Amino acid sequence: MTQQISLPGSAMDDPGSEQLGLFLYQMQLLRRFEEKTGEMYTKGKIRGFLHLYTGQEACAVGALNALREQDQIVTHYRDHGHALARGVDANRIMAELFGRVDGLSGGRGGSMHLYDVSKGFLGGYAIVAAHLPLAVGLGLAARMQKEDRLALCIFGDGSVGEGEFHEALNLAALWDTPVIFFCENNLYGMGVRFAESLSTQIPKLAAAYNMPAVSINGMDVLEVYRETRKAVEHCSAGNGPYFIEAMTYRYRGHSMADPELYRLKDEIEQYRKRDAIEALKQHMMERGMLDQAGWEDVVRRVDKAVDDAVAFADASPEPGLDTLYGNLMAEPTDD
Amino acid sequence: MTELRMRDALREALREEMIRDSRIFLLGEDIGAYGGSYAVTKGLLEEFGEERVKDTPIAESGIVGVGIGAAMAGLRPMVELMTINFSFLALEQIVNSAAKLHYMSNGQIRVPLVIRMASGGGSPLAATHSHSLEGLYAHFPGLNVVCPSNAADAKGLLKRAFRDENTTIFIEHTAIYGVKGEVPDDPDFVVEFGKANILRAGSDVTIVGYSGSVHQALRAATLLEQDGIEAEVIDLRTLRPLDMGTVIASVKKTNRAVIVEDDWKFGGFGGELSAQIMEQAFDWLDAPVARVSGKDVPMPYNRNLEFAALPSEEDVVEAVLAMM
Ligand SMILES: Cc1ncc(C[n+]2csc(CCOP(=O)(O)OP(=O)(O)O)c2C)c(N)n1
Numbered sequence: 001m002t003q004q005i006s007l008p009g010s011a012m013d014d015p016g017s018e019q020l021g022l023f024l025y026q027m028q029l030l031r032r033f034e035e036k037t038g039e040m041y042t043k044g045k046i047r048g049f050l051h052l053y054t055g056q057e058a059c060a061v062g063a064l065n066a067l068r069e070q071d072q073i074v075t076h077y078r079d080h081g082h083a084l085a086r087g088v089d090a091n092r093i094m095a096e097l098f099g100r101v102d103g104l105s106g107g108r109g110g111s112m113h114l115y116d117v118s119k120g121f122l123g124g125y126a127i128v129a130a131h132l133p134l135a136v137g138l139g140l141a142a143r144m145q146k147e148d149r150l151a152l153c154i155f156g157d158g159s160v161g162e163g164e165f166h167e168a169l170n171l172a173a174l175w176d177t178p179v180i181f182f183c184e185n186n187l188y189g190m191g192v193r194f195a196e197s198l199s200t201q202i203p204k205l206a207a208a209y210n211m212p213a214v215s216i217n218g219m220d221v222l223e224v225y226r227e228t229r230k231a232v233e234h235c236s237a238g239n240g241p242y243f244i245e246a247m248t249y250r251y252r253g254h255s256m257a258d259p260e261l262y263r264l265k266d267e268i269e270q271y272r273k274r275d276a277i278e279a280l281k282q283h284m285m286e287r288g289m290l291d292q293a294g295w296e297d298v299v300r301r302v303d304k305a306v307d308d309a310v311a312f313a314d315a316s317p318e319p320g321l322d323t324l325y326g327n328l329m330a331e332p333t334d335d
Numbered sequence: 336m337t338e339l340r341m342r343d344a345l346r347e348a349l350r351e352e353m354i355r356d357s358r359i360f361l362l363g364e365d366i367g368a369y370g371g372s373y374a375v376t377k378g379l380l381e382e383f384g385e386e387r388v389k390d391t392p393i394a395e396s397g398i399v400g401v402g403i404g405a406a407m408a409g410l411r412p413m414v415e416l417m418t419i420n421f422s423f424l425a426l427e428q429i430v431n432s433a434a435k436l437h438y439m440s441n442g443q444i445r446v447p448l449v450i451r452m453a454s455g456g457g458s459p460l461a462a463t464h465s466h467s468l469e470g471l472y473a474h475f476p477g478l479n480v481v482c483p484s485n486a487a488d489a490k491g492l493l494k495r496a497f498r499d500e501n502t503t504i505f506i507e508h509t510a511i512y513g514v515k516g517e518v519p520d521d522p523d524f525v526v527e528f529g530k531a532n533i534l535r536a537g538s539d540v541t542i543v544g545y546s547g548s549v550h551q552a553l554r555a556a557t558l559l560e561q562d563g564i565e566a567e568v569i570d571l572r573t574l575r576p577l578d579m580g581t582v583i584a585s586v587k588k589t590n591r592a593v594i595v596e597d598d599w600k601f602g603g604f605g606g607e608l609s610a611q612i613m614e615q616a617f618d619w620l621d622a623p624v625a626r627v628s629g630k631d632v633p634m635p636y637n638r639n640l641e642f643a644a645l646p647s648e649e650d651v652v653e654a655v656l657a658m659m
């Protein structure tokens with residue numbers, strides 16, 4: 001049984017069928033892309049740590065689509081889905097995972113460090129909670145530059161034990177910075193159950209720092225979208241930071257290296273029954289926004305996009321060894 | 336030229352740069368109402384207001400991270416960390432974000448940030464508050480590491496730091512904040528990075544120092560004069576980028592080198608200098624390179640013990656005489 005997807009709160013926030021179609025396409029893209037990267041990892045095309053996003057698609061698609069063009073994003077190392085949902089080129093993401101010259105940063109960052117500044121995508125950060133203070137700096141800059149821009153800061157439940165989490169929340173609230181803290185609580189930090197690593201609840205922590213804090217269903221793309229829209233409006237109105245905890249679940253191991261000794265297959269099966277893509281599909285079909293042929297078309301287009309990304313990455317050359325020292329120190333600009 | 340203490344020269348640099356570039360703002364613990372722990376930012380809150388001179392909570396990692404984020408977004412922040420001893424709490428931000436984002440993003444991101452911190456022993460504040468870690472920061476590719484020894488350099492190098500596109504770790508020795516020197520008034524005066532300064536010419540031995548230790552080197556050179564030994568004294572001014580050319584040219588002339596630093600000898604920056612001299616001027620050396628460094632212990636509080644733990648001009652003289 002798929003879960004009942006929540007109904008939109010107000011007409012203004014209600015995404016039309018076109019937008020729902022986009023959400024569906026993107027969620028399927030994120031799913032297929034990750035299945036493919038897992039495959040490419042076992043083939044040795046992708047190396048290092050690879051953290052798959054499978055299961056959490058509604059978070060990225062709901063949250064990123066609620067942003068505006070001028071907004072900026074920093075996220076953690078489980079970042080492929082966030083980049084894709086922001087509209088970063090799938091080909092260049094895959095090429096980065098392959099470590100190739102056409103990757104987003106020419107193969108220097110790899111899976112955990114994706115950057116596309118042209119899209120306001122300011123990075124995946126592989127040190128847990130390291131990017132939370134950066135988001136406050138981005139927000140502070142927006143305020144000082146008097147620009148209507150916010151920073152979306154995405155991180156896992158594992159961040160809340162770090163000092164930087166607390167420093168960042170305090171500073172964000174103290175200085176009224178436009179930052180949306182978006183915590184994807186997938187119940188585990190590697191193999192440690194969330195309940196075993198925090199003495200309280202996440203929204204209580206955020207509320208203690210004097211900002212609105214909500215816990216939402218992160219398996220429901222409409223709810224994520226709607227709640228993030230509220231957060232955008234809050235920040236944009238100059239009301240300071242906003243905190244969202246999205247309850248979600250990852251279907252695959254922490255990384256490709258994870259033997260998954262800490263959870264039962266049954267738990268995964270339970271969550272798969274609440275699958276976000278299935279839920280949206282059903283929601284749309286019940287309302288006549290999608291039929292079987294339409295769905296098959298989505299699948300076909302996504303498969304092609306993912307196959308194209310692999311072909312693109314495979315065709316891209318390895319970076320030349322002469323590039324090793326390039327872009328270590330930034331040179332002066334003209335201004 | 337105006338005669339200024341180093342702390343006043345630093346303040347002049349901040350003032351002039353803040354007037355020149357409206358993107359510059361200051362963040363730090365007690366830099367506003369208190370005027371800075373070493374009075375460097377005194378009066379700047381009154382002059383520039385709360386938006387540009389921000390007192391922060393005691394949260395080193397957080398405020399350095401905020402500085403990095405603001406720099407990424409196009410501003411030119413300066414973060415004052417009170418002292419280098421507290422920078423340990425911000426090390427992760429400095430090393431993993433500030434130093435690496437430009438490289439990892441293949442040039443997409445820039446972090447033009449200045450991080451100032453006071454350093455050194457002699458105060459006497461004992462082991463937790465007496466570090467000299469210039470060499471630690473110099474270890475990391477992607478950073479500028481600046482450590483002036485006098486008022487004019489302090490001003491010129493700090494102004495230069497604000498005109499850089501990268502993160503600069505700007506280290507100020509507490510023992511010389513009050514030392515006066517002639518400082519240029521020209522608002523366009525800057526001291527280039529990676530240019531060592533020959534403070535005293537000599538033909539018999541090269542003494543290399545940076546930050547506070549330059550003063551021990553200079554005093555030792557004066558003492559050596561009485562023994563008829565002409566020492567050349569080089570102030571590195573910046574450890575990253577490092578001007579090895581000036582050091583090597585000097586060693587090829589004097590055939591002897593002594594390195595003076597407050598930091599521990601073991602695994603310290605003096606070891607790097609010594610290795611590079613060996614690699615680049617081995618055939619010119621008449622004696623092994625000598626290092627005069629802090630002793631290999633946490634800094635003791637007692638005055639006599641602390642004095643024994645820090646390098647002195649007598650130690651430098653002794654090292655030079657031993658190699659003649
Ligand atoms: C500071 C730091 N400590 C430890 C690690 C190793 N590590 C990587 S991911 C991870 C778990 C984080 O879990 P969570 O924040 O919940 O994110 P998720 O992987 O569940 O998306 C750990 C411990 C790290 N990268 N950084």
Ligand SMILES: [Mg+2]
Nearest residue numbers: 156157188189
């Ligand atoms: Mg988690």
